[in-house]
Amino acid sequence: MSQTDTKTRILDAAEHLFASDGFHSTSLRAITSQAQANLAAVNYHFGSKGALLQAVFERRLLPLNQIRRELLEQALSNARQQNTAPRTVDLLRAFIEPTLAFRQSEPGARDFITLVGRALVEPDPTVRDCFTALVTPLFQQLMAALRLALPQIPPGILQTRLQFTLGAMGHTMCMIGRPPLQFPDAPQPPSSAELVELLIRFVSSGLEAPC
């Protein structure tokens, strides 16, 4: 076995190329070439291109969602202990902040975040479904927690606002690390940590707004 085995090298290359070029525009030949592996290695190790994408998602998302789930439950138990409703910003932070920490943890993680942001609006069900299946349970947990934090907001409206939140998050995750297209005259792009704080401030204000 080499320093990093073929399977991992393929996952890394696929993660990078799927993120920068998209799923359909990335060929298995480009992936195996960058991974210094044989073309057939993808079908040997993963079965198909779609199964490779699923593996790319699962490798990162299973541990990441586990952390988010723990932080979410911790915020809920803290509130329960103090006999208060959980705070919106704490719930959002549990959901958003691990993404940043993960992003800075390893080089390939940057690409993965882009990939996730794009999966939300992916037209192909093959791509979108294998992603939503991984995040829907956690997302519903967040929704349930937010209903405790914001009991004055009707559930239907809260749900819609959570979709807005998801959109802002996803778009941010996609655009982070790319040249700012809309405003070439950016005064100074915020750091990742600042960006997370700005995002939490933005969406918590939107979620908490009186009806």
Next chain:
Amino acid sequence: MSQTDTKTRILDAAEHLFASDGFHSTSLRAITSQAQANLAAVNYHFGSKGALLQAVFERRLLPLNQIRRELLEQALSNARQQNTAPRTVDLLRAFIEPTLAFRQSEPGARDFITLVGRALVEPDPTVRDCFTALVTPLFQQLMAALRLALPQIPPGILQTRLQFTLGAMGHTMCMIGRPPLQFPDAPQPPSSAELVELLIRFVSSGLEAPC
């Protein structure tokens, strides 16, 4: 010439299929088949697949952005007349509301909105660039107007918050009219008009939040 000429039928079919399946996953054969035209008609009338996409964007976006620009300038001139700063919600409404009116004006418009929402995070520069070129000027105009409405927000932060706004808008435009994936137990999906009001409320709260 038939009731609707070939060029228009191709534009309609391309709009629908690009929106539902994505640019790369839609073949010219699928488009010309649905348009009841010959395969070569696309290259004859438009030159290439990419040029067809550009035509799809321009047909809708040029008139739509014209309306948005007029409403934006109208809100600004109203404020000037009253010697007050423009209101954030008015500026946002000028930008968001025409999208809804347009969406309800003709059947194919629904598809187009989905297409626009997706173009924001499109990995392929061919697709994204020909879209951003059409909206960037208007977007910078909105940014300039918002700086008048929110002078207390530092420009850099306002810019970042406007990116969040764009994300929430784009995601909403993508998801509108699709089965709500995240929450199968939706109490009652909001109408398009309600959705616009909820979106404006959400993003204006986020934009106006104290730093």
Next chain:
DNA sequence: ACATATTTAAAACGAACGTTTGAATTATGT
């Protein structure tokens, strides 16, 4: 009406794709 330009049509082009095959190679277990 006829000459001209425009549009449609069928067929084929070369390229790139995901996948499969079968042999060669390498690692594993006894």
Next chain:
DNA sequence: ACATAATTCAAACGTTCGTTTTAAATATGT
């Protein structure tokens, strides 16, 4: 060491893609 399993490799498969070509059909202008 040897038999066996796991992995790598080059090559080819069949399909689909965007585009081009060439001829037929249709509309246009005088």
